[in-house]
Amino acid sequence: MREIQQALSNLLPNSGSIRRCDAIAGGCISVAQHLVTQSTDGTRQDFFIKSNESSFENNFCCEWKGLQALDQTSSVRVPEPVAQGVVGCKAWLILEWIEQENQPANFFHVFGHQLAQLHRCTRGEEIGLTHNNYLGSSQQPNNSCDSWHHFFASQRLEYQFRQLRNQGLESRNLGESLTVIIDDMESILEGSEPETSLIHGDLWSGNYLCGPKGVPVLIDPAIYRGNREAEFGMIRLFGGCPKSFYDAYQEAFPFSDGWERRTDVYLLYHLLNHLNLFGTGYLADCERVARAILANR
Numbered sequence: 313m314r315e316i317q318q319a320l321s322n323l324l325p326n327s328g329s330i331r332r333c334d335a336i337a338g339g340c341i342s343v344a345q346h347l348v349t350q351s352t353d354g355t356r357q358d359f360f361i362k363s364n365e366s367s368f369e370n371n372f373c374c375e376w377k378g379l380q381a382l383d384q385t386s387s388v389r390v391p392e393p394v395a396q397g398v399v400g401c402k403a404w405l406i407l408e409w410i411e412q413e414n415q416p417a418n419f420f421h422v423f424g425h426q427l428a429q430l431h432r433c434t435r436g437e438e439i440g441l442t443h444n445n446y447l448g449s450s451q452q453p454n455n456s457c458d459s460w461h462h463f464f465a466s467q468r469l470e471y472q473f474r475q476l477r478n479q480g481l482e483s484r485n486l487g488e489s490l491t492v493i494i495d496d497m498e499s500i501l502e503g504s505e506p507e508t509s510l511i512h513g514d515l516w517s518g519n520y521l522c523g524p525k526g527v528p529v530l531i532d533p534a535i536y537r538g539n540r541e542a543e544f545g546m547i548r549l550f551g552g553c554p555k556s557f558y559d560a561y562q563e564a565f566p567f568s569d570g571w572e573r574r575t576d577v578y579l580l581y582h583l584l585n586h587l588n589l590f591g592t593g594y595l596a597d598c599e600r601v602a603r604a605i606l607a608n609r
Contacts, residue, residue, distance in 0.1 A: 316333060322399045324394065328355070331356070336360075344362050347361045347406075361404065369396075371449065374446055392408040423553070431565060434537075439460060453467045472584035473487075489605075513534035519532045
């Protein structure tokens with residue numbers, strides 16, 4: 313508790329004294345807590361606070377920038393970044409506390425519409441981002457390329473492939489499949505729209521909440537500018553969203569033909585990242601999806 317009070321005093325000197333600090337389950341990278349403070353005039357403030365080793369500061373800085381970028385689109389709700397920095401031997405990130413509610417019947421319909429609005433209102437030609445960031449705790453390079461298929465081949469799959477080899481996690485079958493997929497990325501992504509959008513980049517079920525009044529709230533972004541179909545690789549990874557979500561998205565911003573086939577390669581990216589982060593439990597899924605990509609190209 314003393315460590316948290318020191319962080320508050322340095323990062324939010326007028327936040328008051330700590331009244332409660334409750335651990336939040338679910339995070340596998342940083343320590344997450346619900347912090348309640350009280351000022352001298354009795355005002356209560358609630359914060360979401362994350363901490364990690366001091367070397368994690370850049371990760372928190374990228375998360376801050378990602379939340380700001382999403383908020384500036386005025387299309388989706390995100391927690392307001394409050395403070396960030398290193399105090400003592402730890403990095404800290406303090407965000408607005410979002411009080412979660414039960415999902416109303418129309419939650420996924422609203423979510424689909426809002427995600428479509430994010431992608432539609434940020435359409436352009438840029439690829440990548442002005443800085444590298446993180447997908448979970450993995451580095452995510454965002455160097456711009458002359459085409460989307462080149463970017464995804466080099467900055468996404470090829471980068472993950474190198475990490476697999478460095479860690480000795482590559483199987484012969486997966487390595488052979490990845491080599492072909494990377495070399496043949498242009499034909500695999502044939503039919504993709506030429507425009508790019510700002511995407512959340514890590515949009516699984518743990519990274520969206522139901523906030524006050526049933527409003528969807530996005531957290532933990534790994535943003536970059538890319539083809540909007542890439543958003544749906546991570547959405548698919550852990551079960552996806554119900555049909556009403558996809559119907560609402562299609563209603564607001566229809567997909568190009570063949571989008572479901574193309575999302576396999578975006579799913580593969582996230583599976584490779586999980587293989588690199590969490591080990592061989594994800595190897596069979598990587599091999600299975602890679603085979604499907606090659607069979608359907």
